[in-house]
Amino acid sequence: MKHDCHYHPGDPAKWHCGECQVHYCSRCMPDADTRQRKALCPKCSKAMRYLGAATEVVPFWQRIGAFFRYPFHTDPLIVIAICTLVPIIAPANAIGLIIWLVLALALFKYTYAVINRTAEGHLKPPPVAEAFTGSGFSIVILQLLVFVLMGGLIGAAAMIGGPFLAMLALAFVVLALPASIMVLAMERSVGAAVNPMNLAVLISRIGTPYFLLYGYLILLTLASGAAQDFAVSHFPLWVAQPLAGFLNSTFTLILFHMLGYLLFQYQEELGFASDIQDAESLADNHQRDRSSRFDADLDMNLKDGNYDRVQSMLKDALKKDRDDPRRLGQLYHLLAARNDTTELYRYHPRLMAWLAQRNDGDGLNGLIEALQSVEPNFQLDDPDLAVECATSLYHRGHFKPALRLLQDFHKRFPNSEQLAPAYLLAAQVLANGLQQWEKASAFLAFIQKRCQTHPLHGQIDAWLEQARNREPLKGPKASFQISD
Ligand SMILES: [Zn+2]
């Protein structure tokens, strides 16, 4: 069964919580450890089952071309070349025989590594070193044991039930051989690889595609045999021998890659999980951080309609980092969408600072309207913030609310450094926005009289002149230096 993410329909699920019966994609689980295949359910905190790439693997019958290209990479070509060419030039004595034996073992080991690595999701061949180093040569003996046991099984069947039962046993052994090789490669256990129950379960879980694969295997074996036959009968022996060896090894690699891929494709049914391994997904694994987990939780709760939960999560986050712009923005959008005026009022200084920083005059205008429904005489207590917000409002053409924020500034903040910038802004709103030149002049006159030490005072005559001529009050551009 292929599943989509519960929260992102269309995205393949990578995790499944057996407790909650919910599927999650990788976007929902940014904190998951895909390499260790560990993740905790965001809802119940229980360990989840990793689904790997089972939900997005291309079926093997759609990538036949890729199977044939598989041996034609540097690493497998080197292994094949060494293992088929060296024995030919080796001396024809005991040493030559040992060389031949060792290289045959190496090739054998390499082909089993192909199954393992493919089943784990590596679609590129294993490195050359895999053939010649490390442990794992025992696989050869194990495979021989499997053959012996299978022969014994047929013999036993013949003794107990005569030729008919022997034929039946032979048919089963032949049919189950690829399954047996797969089990042996993955589990390295002779018992598991010859256990008829084990093999029958594997075949029945894969179902029809197993027989499709079987068909391909027969075709490939026939093709390989025909090609080798052609080589032997059409070329001199010194060409035919390495050529046949090369063809044999190449087809074997293709076969084993197919077997591995079948395991990879049916990993979910077979009870293990792996994902396509490449540099990108490894890099992803390193980007596990708290804030992306938090965002994924927010997203899920929003989609579930748990708005109260989202609200309290955001409030908690803002307790830890008072001015986190990301969380402030999320809280603002949530409260605005819910029209929660009480909470908007509670958080208004930080929300307004966030909006002013983004120069969102329209947002500020909407927020102030909401705040006025709670507190009709709403005013800001922070002179710096008041000037900042009024500036944003003025730039977006919201003149009345801008003036409101600056109202009685000299009474509310008599000693503020912001008094001159505030009243210059008020004059600009009145003159440029509302064409009320007399009132604008009055504010300018106030600055002239009361703020003689302020740097803006030097230009006040020019602005008074502009107001008298009913010209727009220009600049000073970026004049509102907000001092902390
Ligand atoms: Zn998702």
Ligand SMILES: [Zn+2]
């Ligand atoms: Zn759960």
